[in-house]
Amino acid sequence: MYAACTSICEPQSMNKPSIEQLEQRRRAFRDLHHLDTAFLMPNPWDAGTAKLLAHLGFQAIATTSAGFAFAQGLPDNGVGRELMFRHVGEIVAATSLPVSADLENGYGDDPDTVAETIRLALGSGLAGASIEDARGKPDSDIYPISLAVERIQAAVETIRAQKSHFVLTARAENFLCGNPDINDTIKRLQAFQDAGADVLFAPGITQKEHIAAIVSSLDRPVNVVMGLHKSPLTVADLSAMGVKRISVGGRLTQVAFAAVKNAALEMLNHGTFNFVEHAMPFSELQEMMASQK
Numbered sequence: 001m002y003a004a005c006t007s008i009c010e011p012q013s014m015n016k017p018s019i020e021q022l023e024q025r026r027r028a029f030r031d032l033h034h035l036d037t038a039f040l041m042p043n044p045w046d047a048g049t050a051k052l053l054a055h056l057g058f059q060a061i062a063t064t065s066a067g068f069a070f071a072q073g074l075p076d077n078g079v080g081r082e083l084m085f086r087h088v089g090e091i092v093a094a095t096s097l098p099v100s101a102d103l104e105n106g107y108g109d110d111p112d113t114v115a116e117t118i119r120l121a122l123g124s125g126l127a128g129a130s131i132e133d134a135r136g137k138p139d140s141d142i143y144p145i146s147l148a149v150e151r152i153q154a155a156v157e158t159i160r161a162q163k164s165h166f167v168l169t170a171r172a173e174n175f176l177c178g179n180p181d182i183n184d185t186i187k188r189l190q191a192f193q194d195a196g197a198d199v200l201f202a203p204g205i206t207q208k209e210h211i212a213a214i215v216s217s218l219d220r221p222v223n224v225v226m227g228l229h230k231s232p233l234t235v236a237d238l239s240a241m242g243v244k245r246i247s248v249g250g251r252l253t254q255v256a257f258a259a260v261k262n263a264a265l266e267m268l269n270h271g272t273f274n275f276v277e278h279a280m281p282f283s284e285l286q287e288m289m290a291s292q293k
Helices: 021-030 048-056 065-071 081-094 113-122 145-161 181-194 208-217 236-240 251-270 274-278 280-288
Strands: 038-039 099-102 129-130 169-171 200-201 223-224 246-248
Touching: 021 169, 038 065, 048 081, 048 280, 081 099, 081 113, 081 246, 081 251, 113 129, 129 145, 129 200, 145 169, 145 181, 169 181, 181 200, 208 223, 223 236, 274 280
Parallel strands: 038 246, 099 129, 129 169, 169 200, 200 223, 223 246
Antiparallel strands: none
8 A cells, every 4th residue: 555645745835725615615616517518627737737727717627647747757657646646736726726636546456545545635625536447557457347346435435534525536447448348338437426426437438429328327427538539529519418527638738748849840840930929928927827826
């Protein structure tokens, strides 16, 4: 089992909300999942992009484990729990928005480790978090459903013990792990729902009929990640299907890396600097970063 995260997990400058403020954020985050239409929950990869997204008017944000790993010069699933919670603290401190965290597989296989990770999440200022049902390593696979359910149950029991409005998202990773079986995916999501998860999520689902099948098979809010592939589906389309939350994972990070790559190649290959035409004005960034949350 991983050792408990020490004070190094929290930036010294972190301005954590009070317990009352935090529970208000958690209630507000929970309420977003019960609107008539889906809400957008984009994924910043650092404090600056969190402030940018808050400034633009989004109602909630979520961390991206892949995006943060890339920003650290690491591959996806290359960030340990301690560093991830330091990052989480920086995102929480950057804005007053509810923040949900991508906590991968909970940083361990056994339910006790997942429970400890959720205890840390409850103390970090997060409004919610997601737990995956796969080990998250190149040579690993999906957990047996019995163990996957025990892991979610351990997370739910931890949250309930603190009587918190914290929103737990359970993820079924089949479509990202080489098993695009919609029936098994629905079976897993239903089991996670029965275990007490608040939101269900099957990343990698892109077909309209699969999304509709998942939504119609569950009684809890469903998250869909967009941007994995180009898709004609819109927020309005997904809302009409009953989807309640839309995230984009690491795609904003990938777009940013593409912009840097293209600008660098322009300089390297052509000796020109036309990329500045697409840059945000310095004054706009300066004002945004200087503003209080």
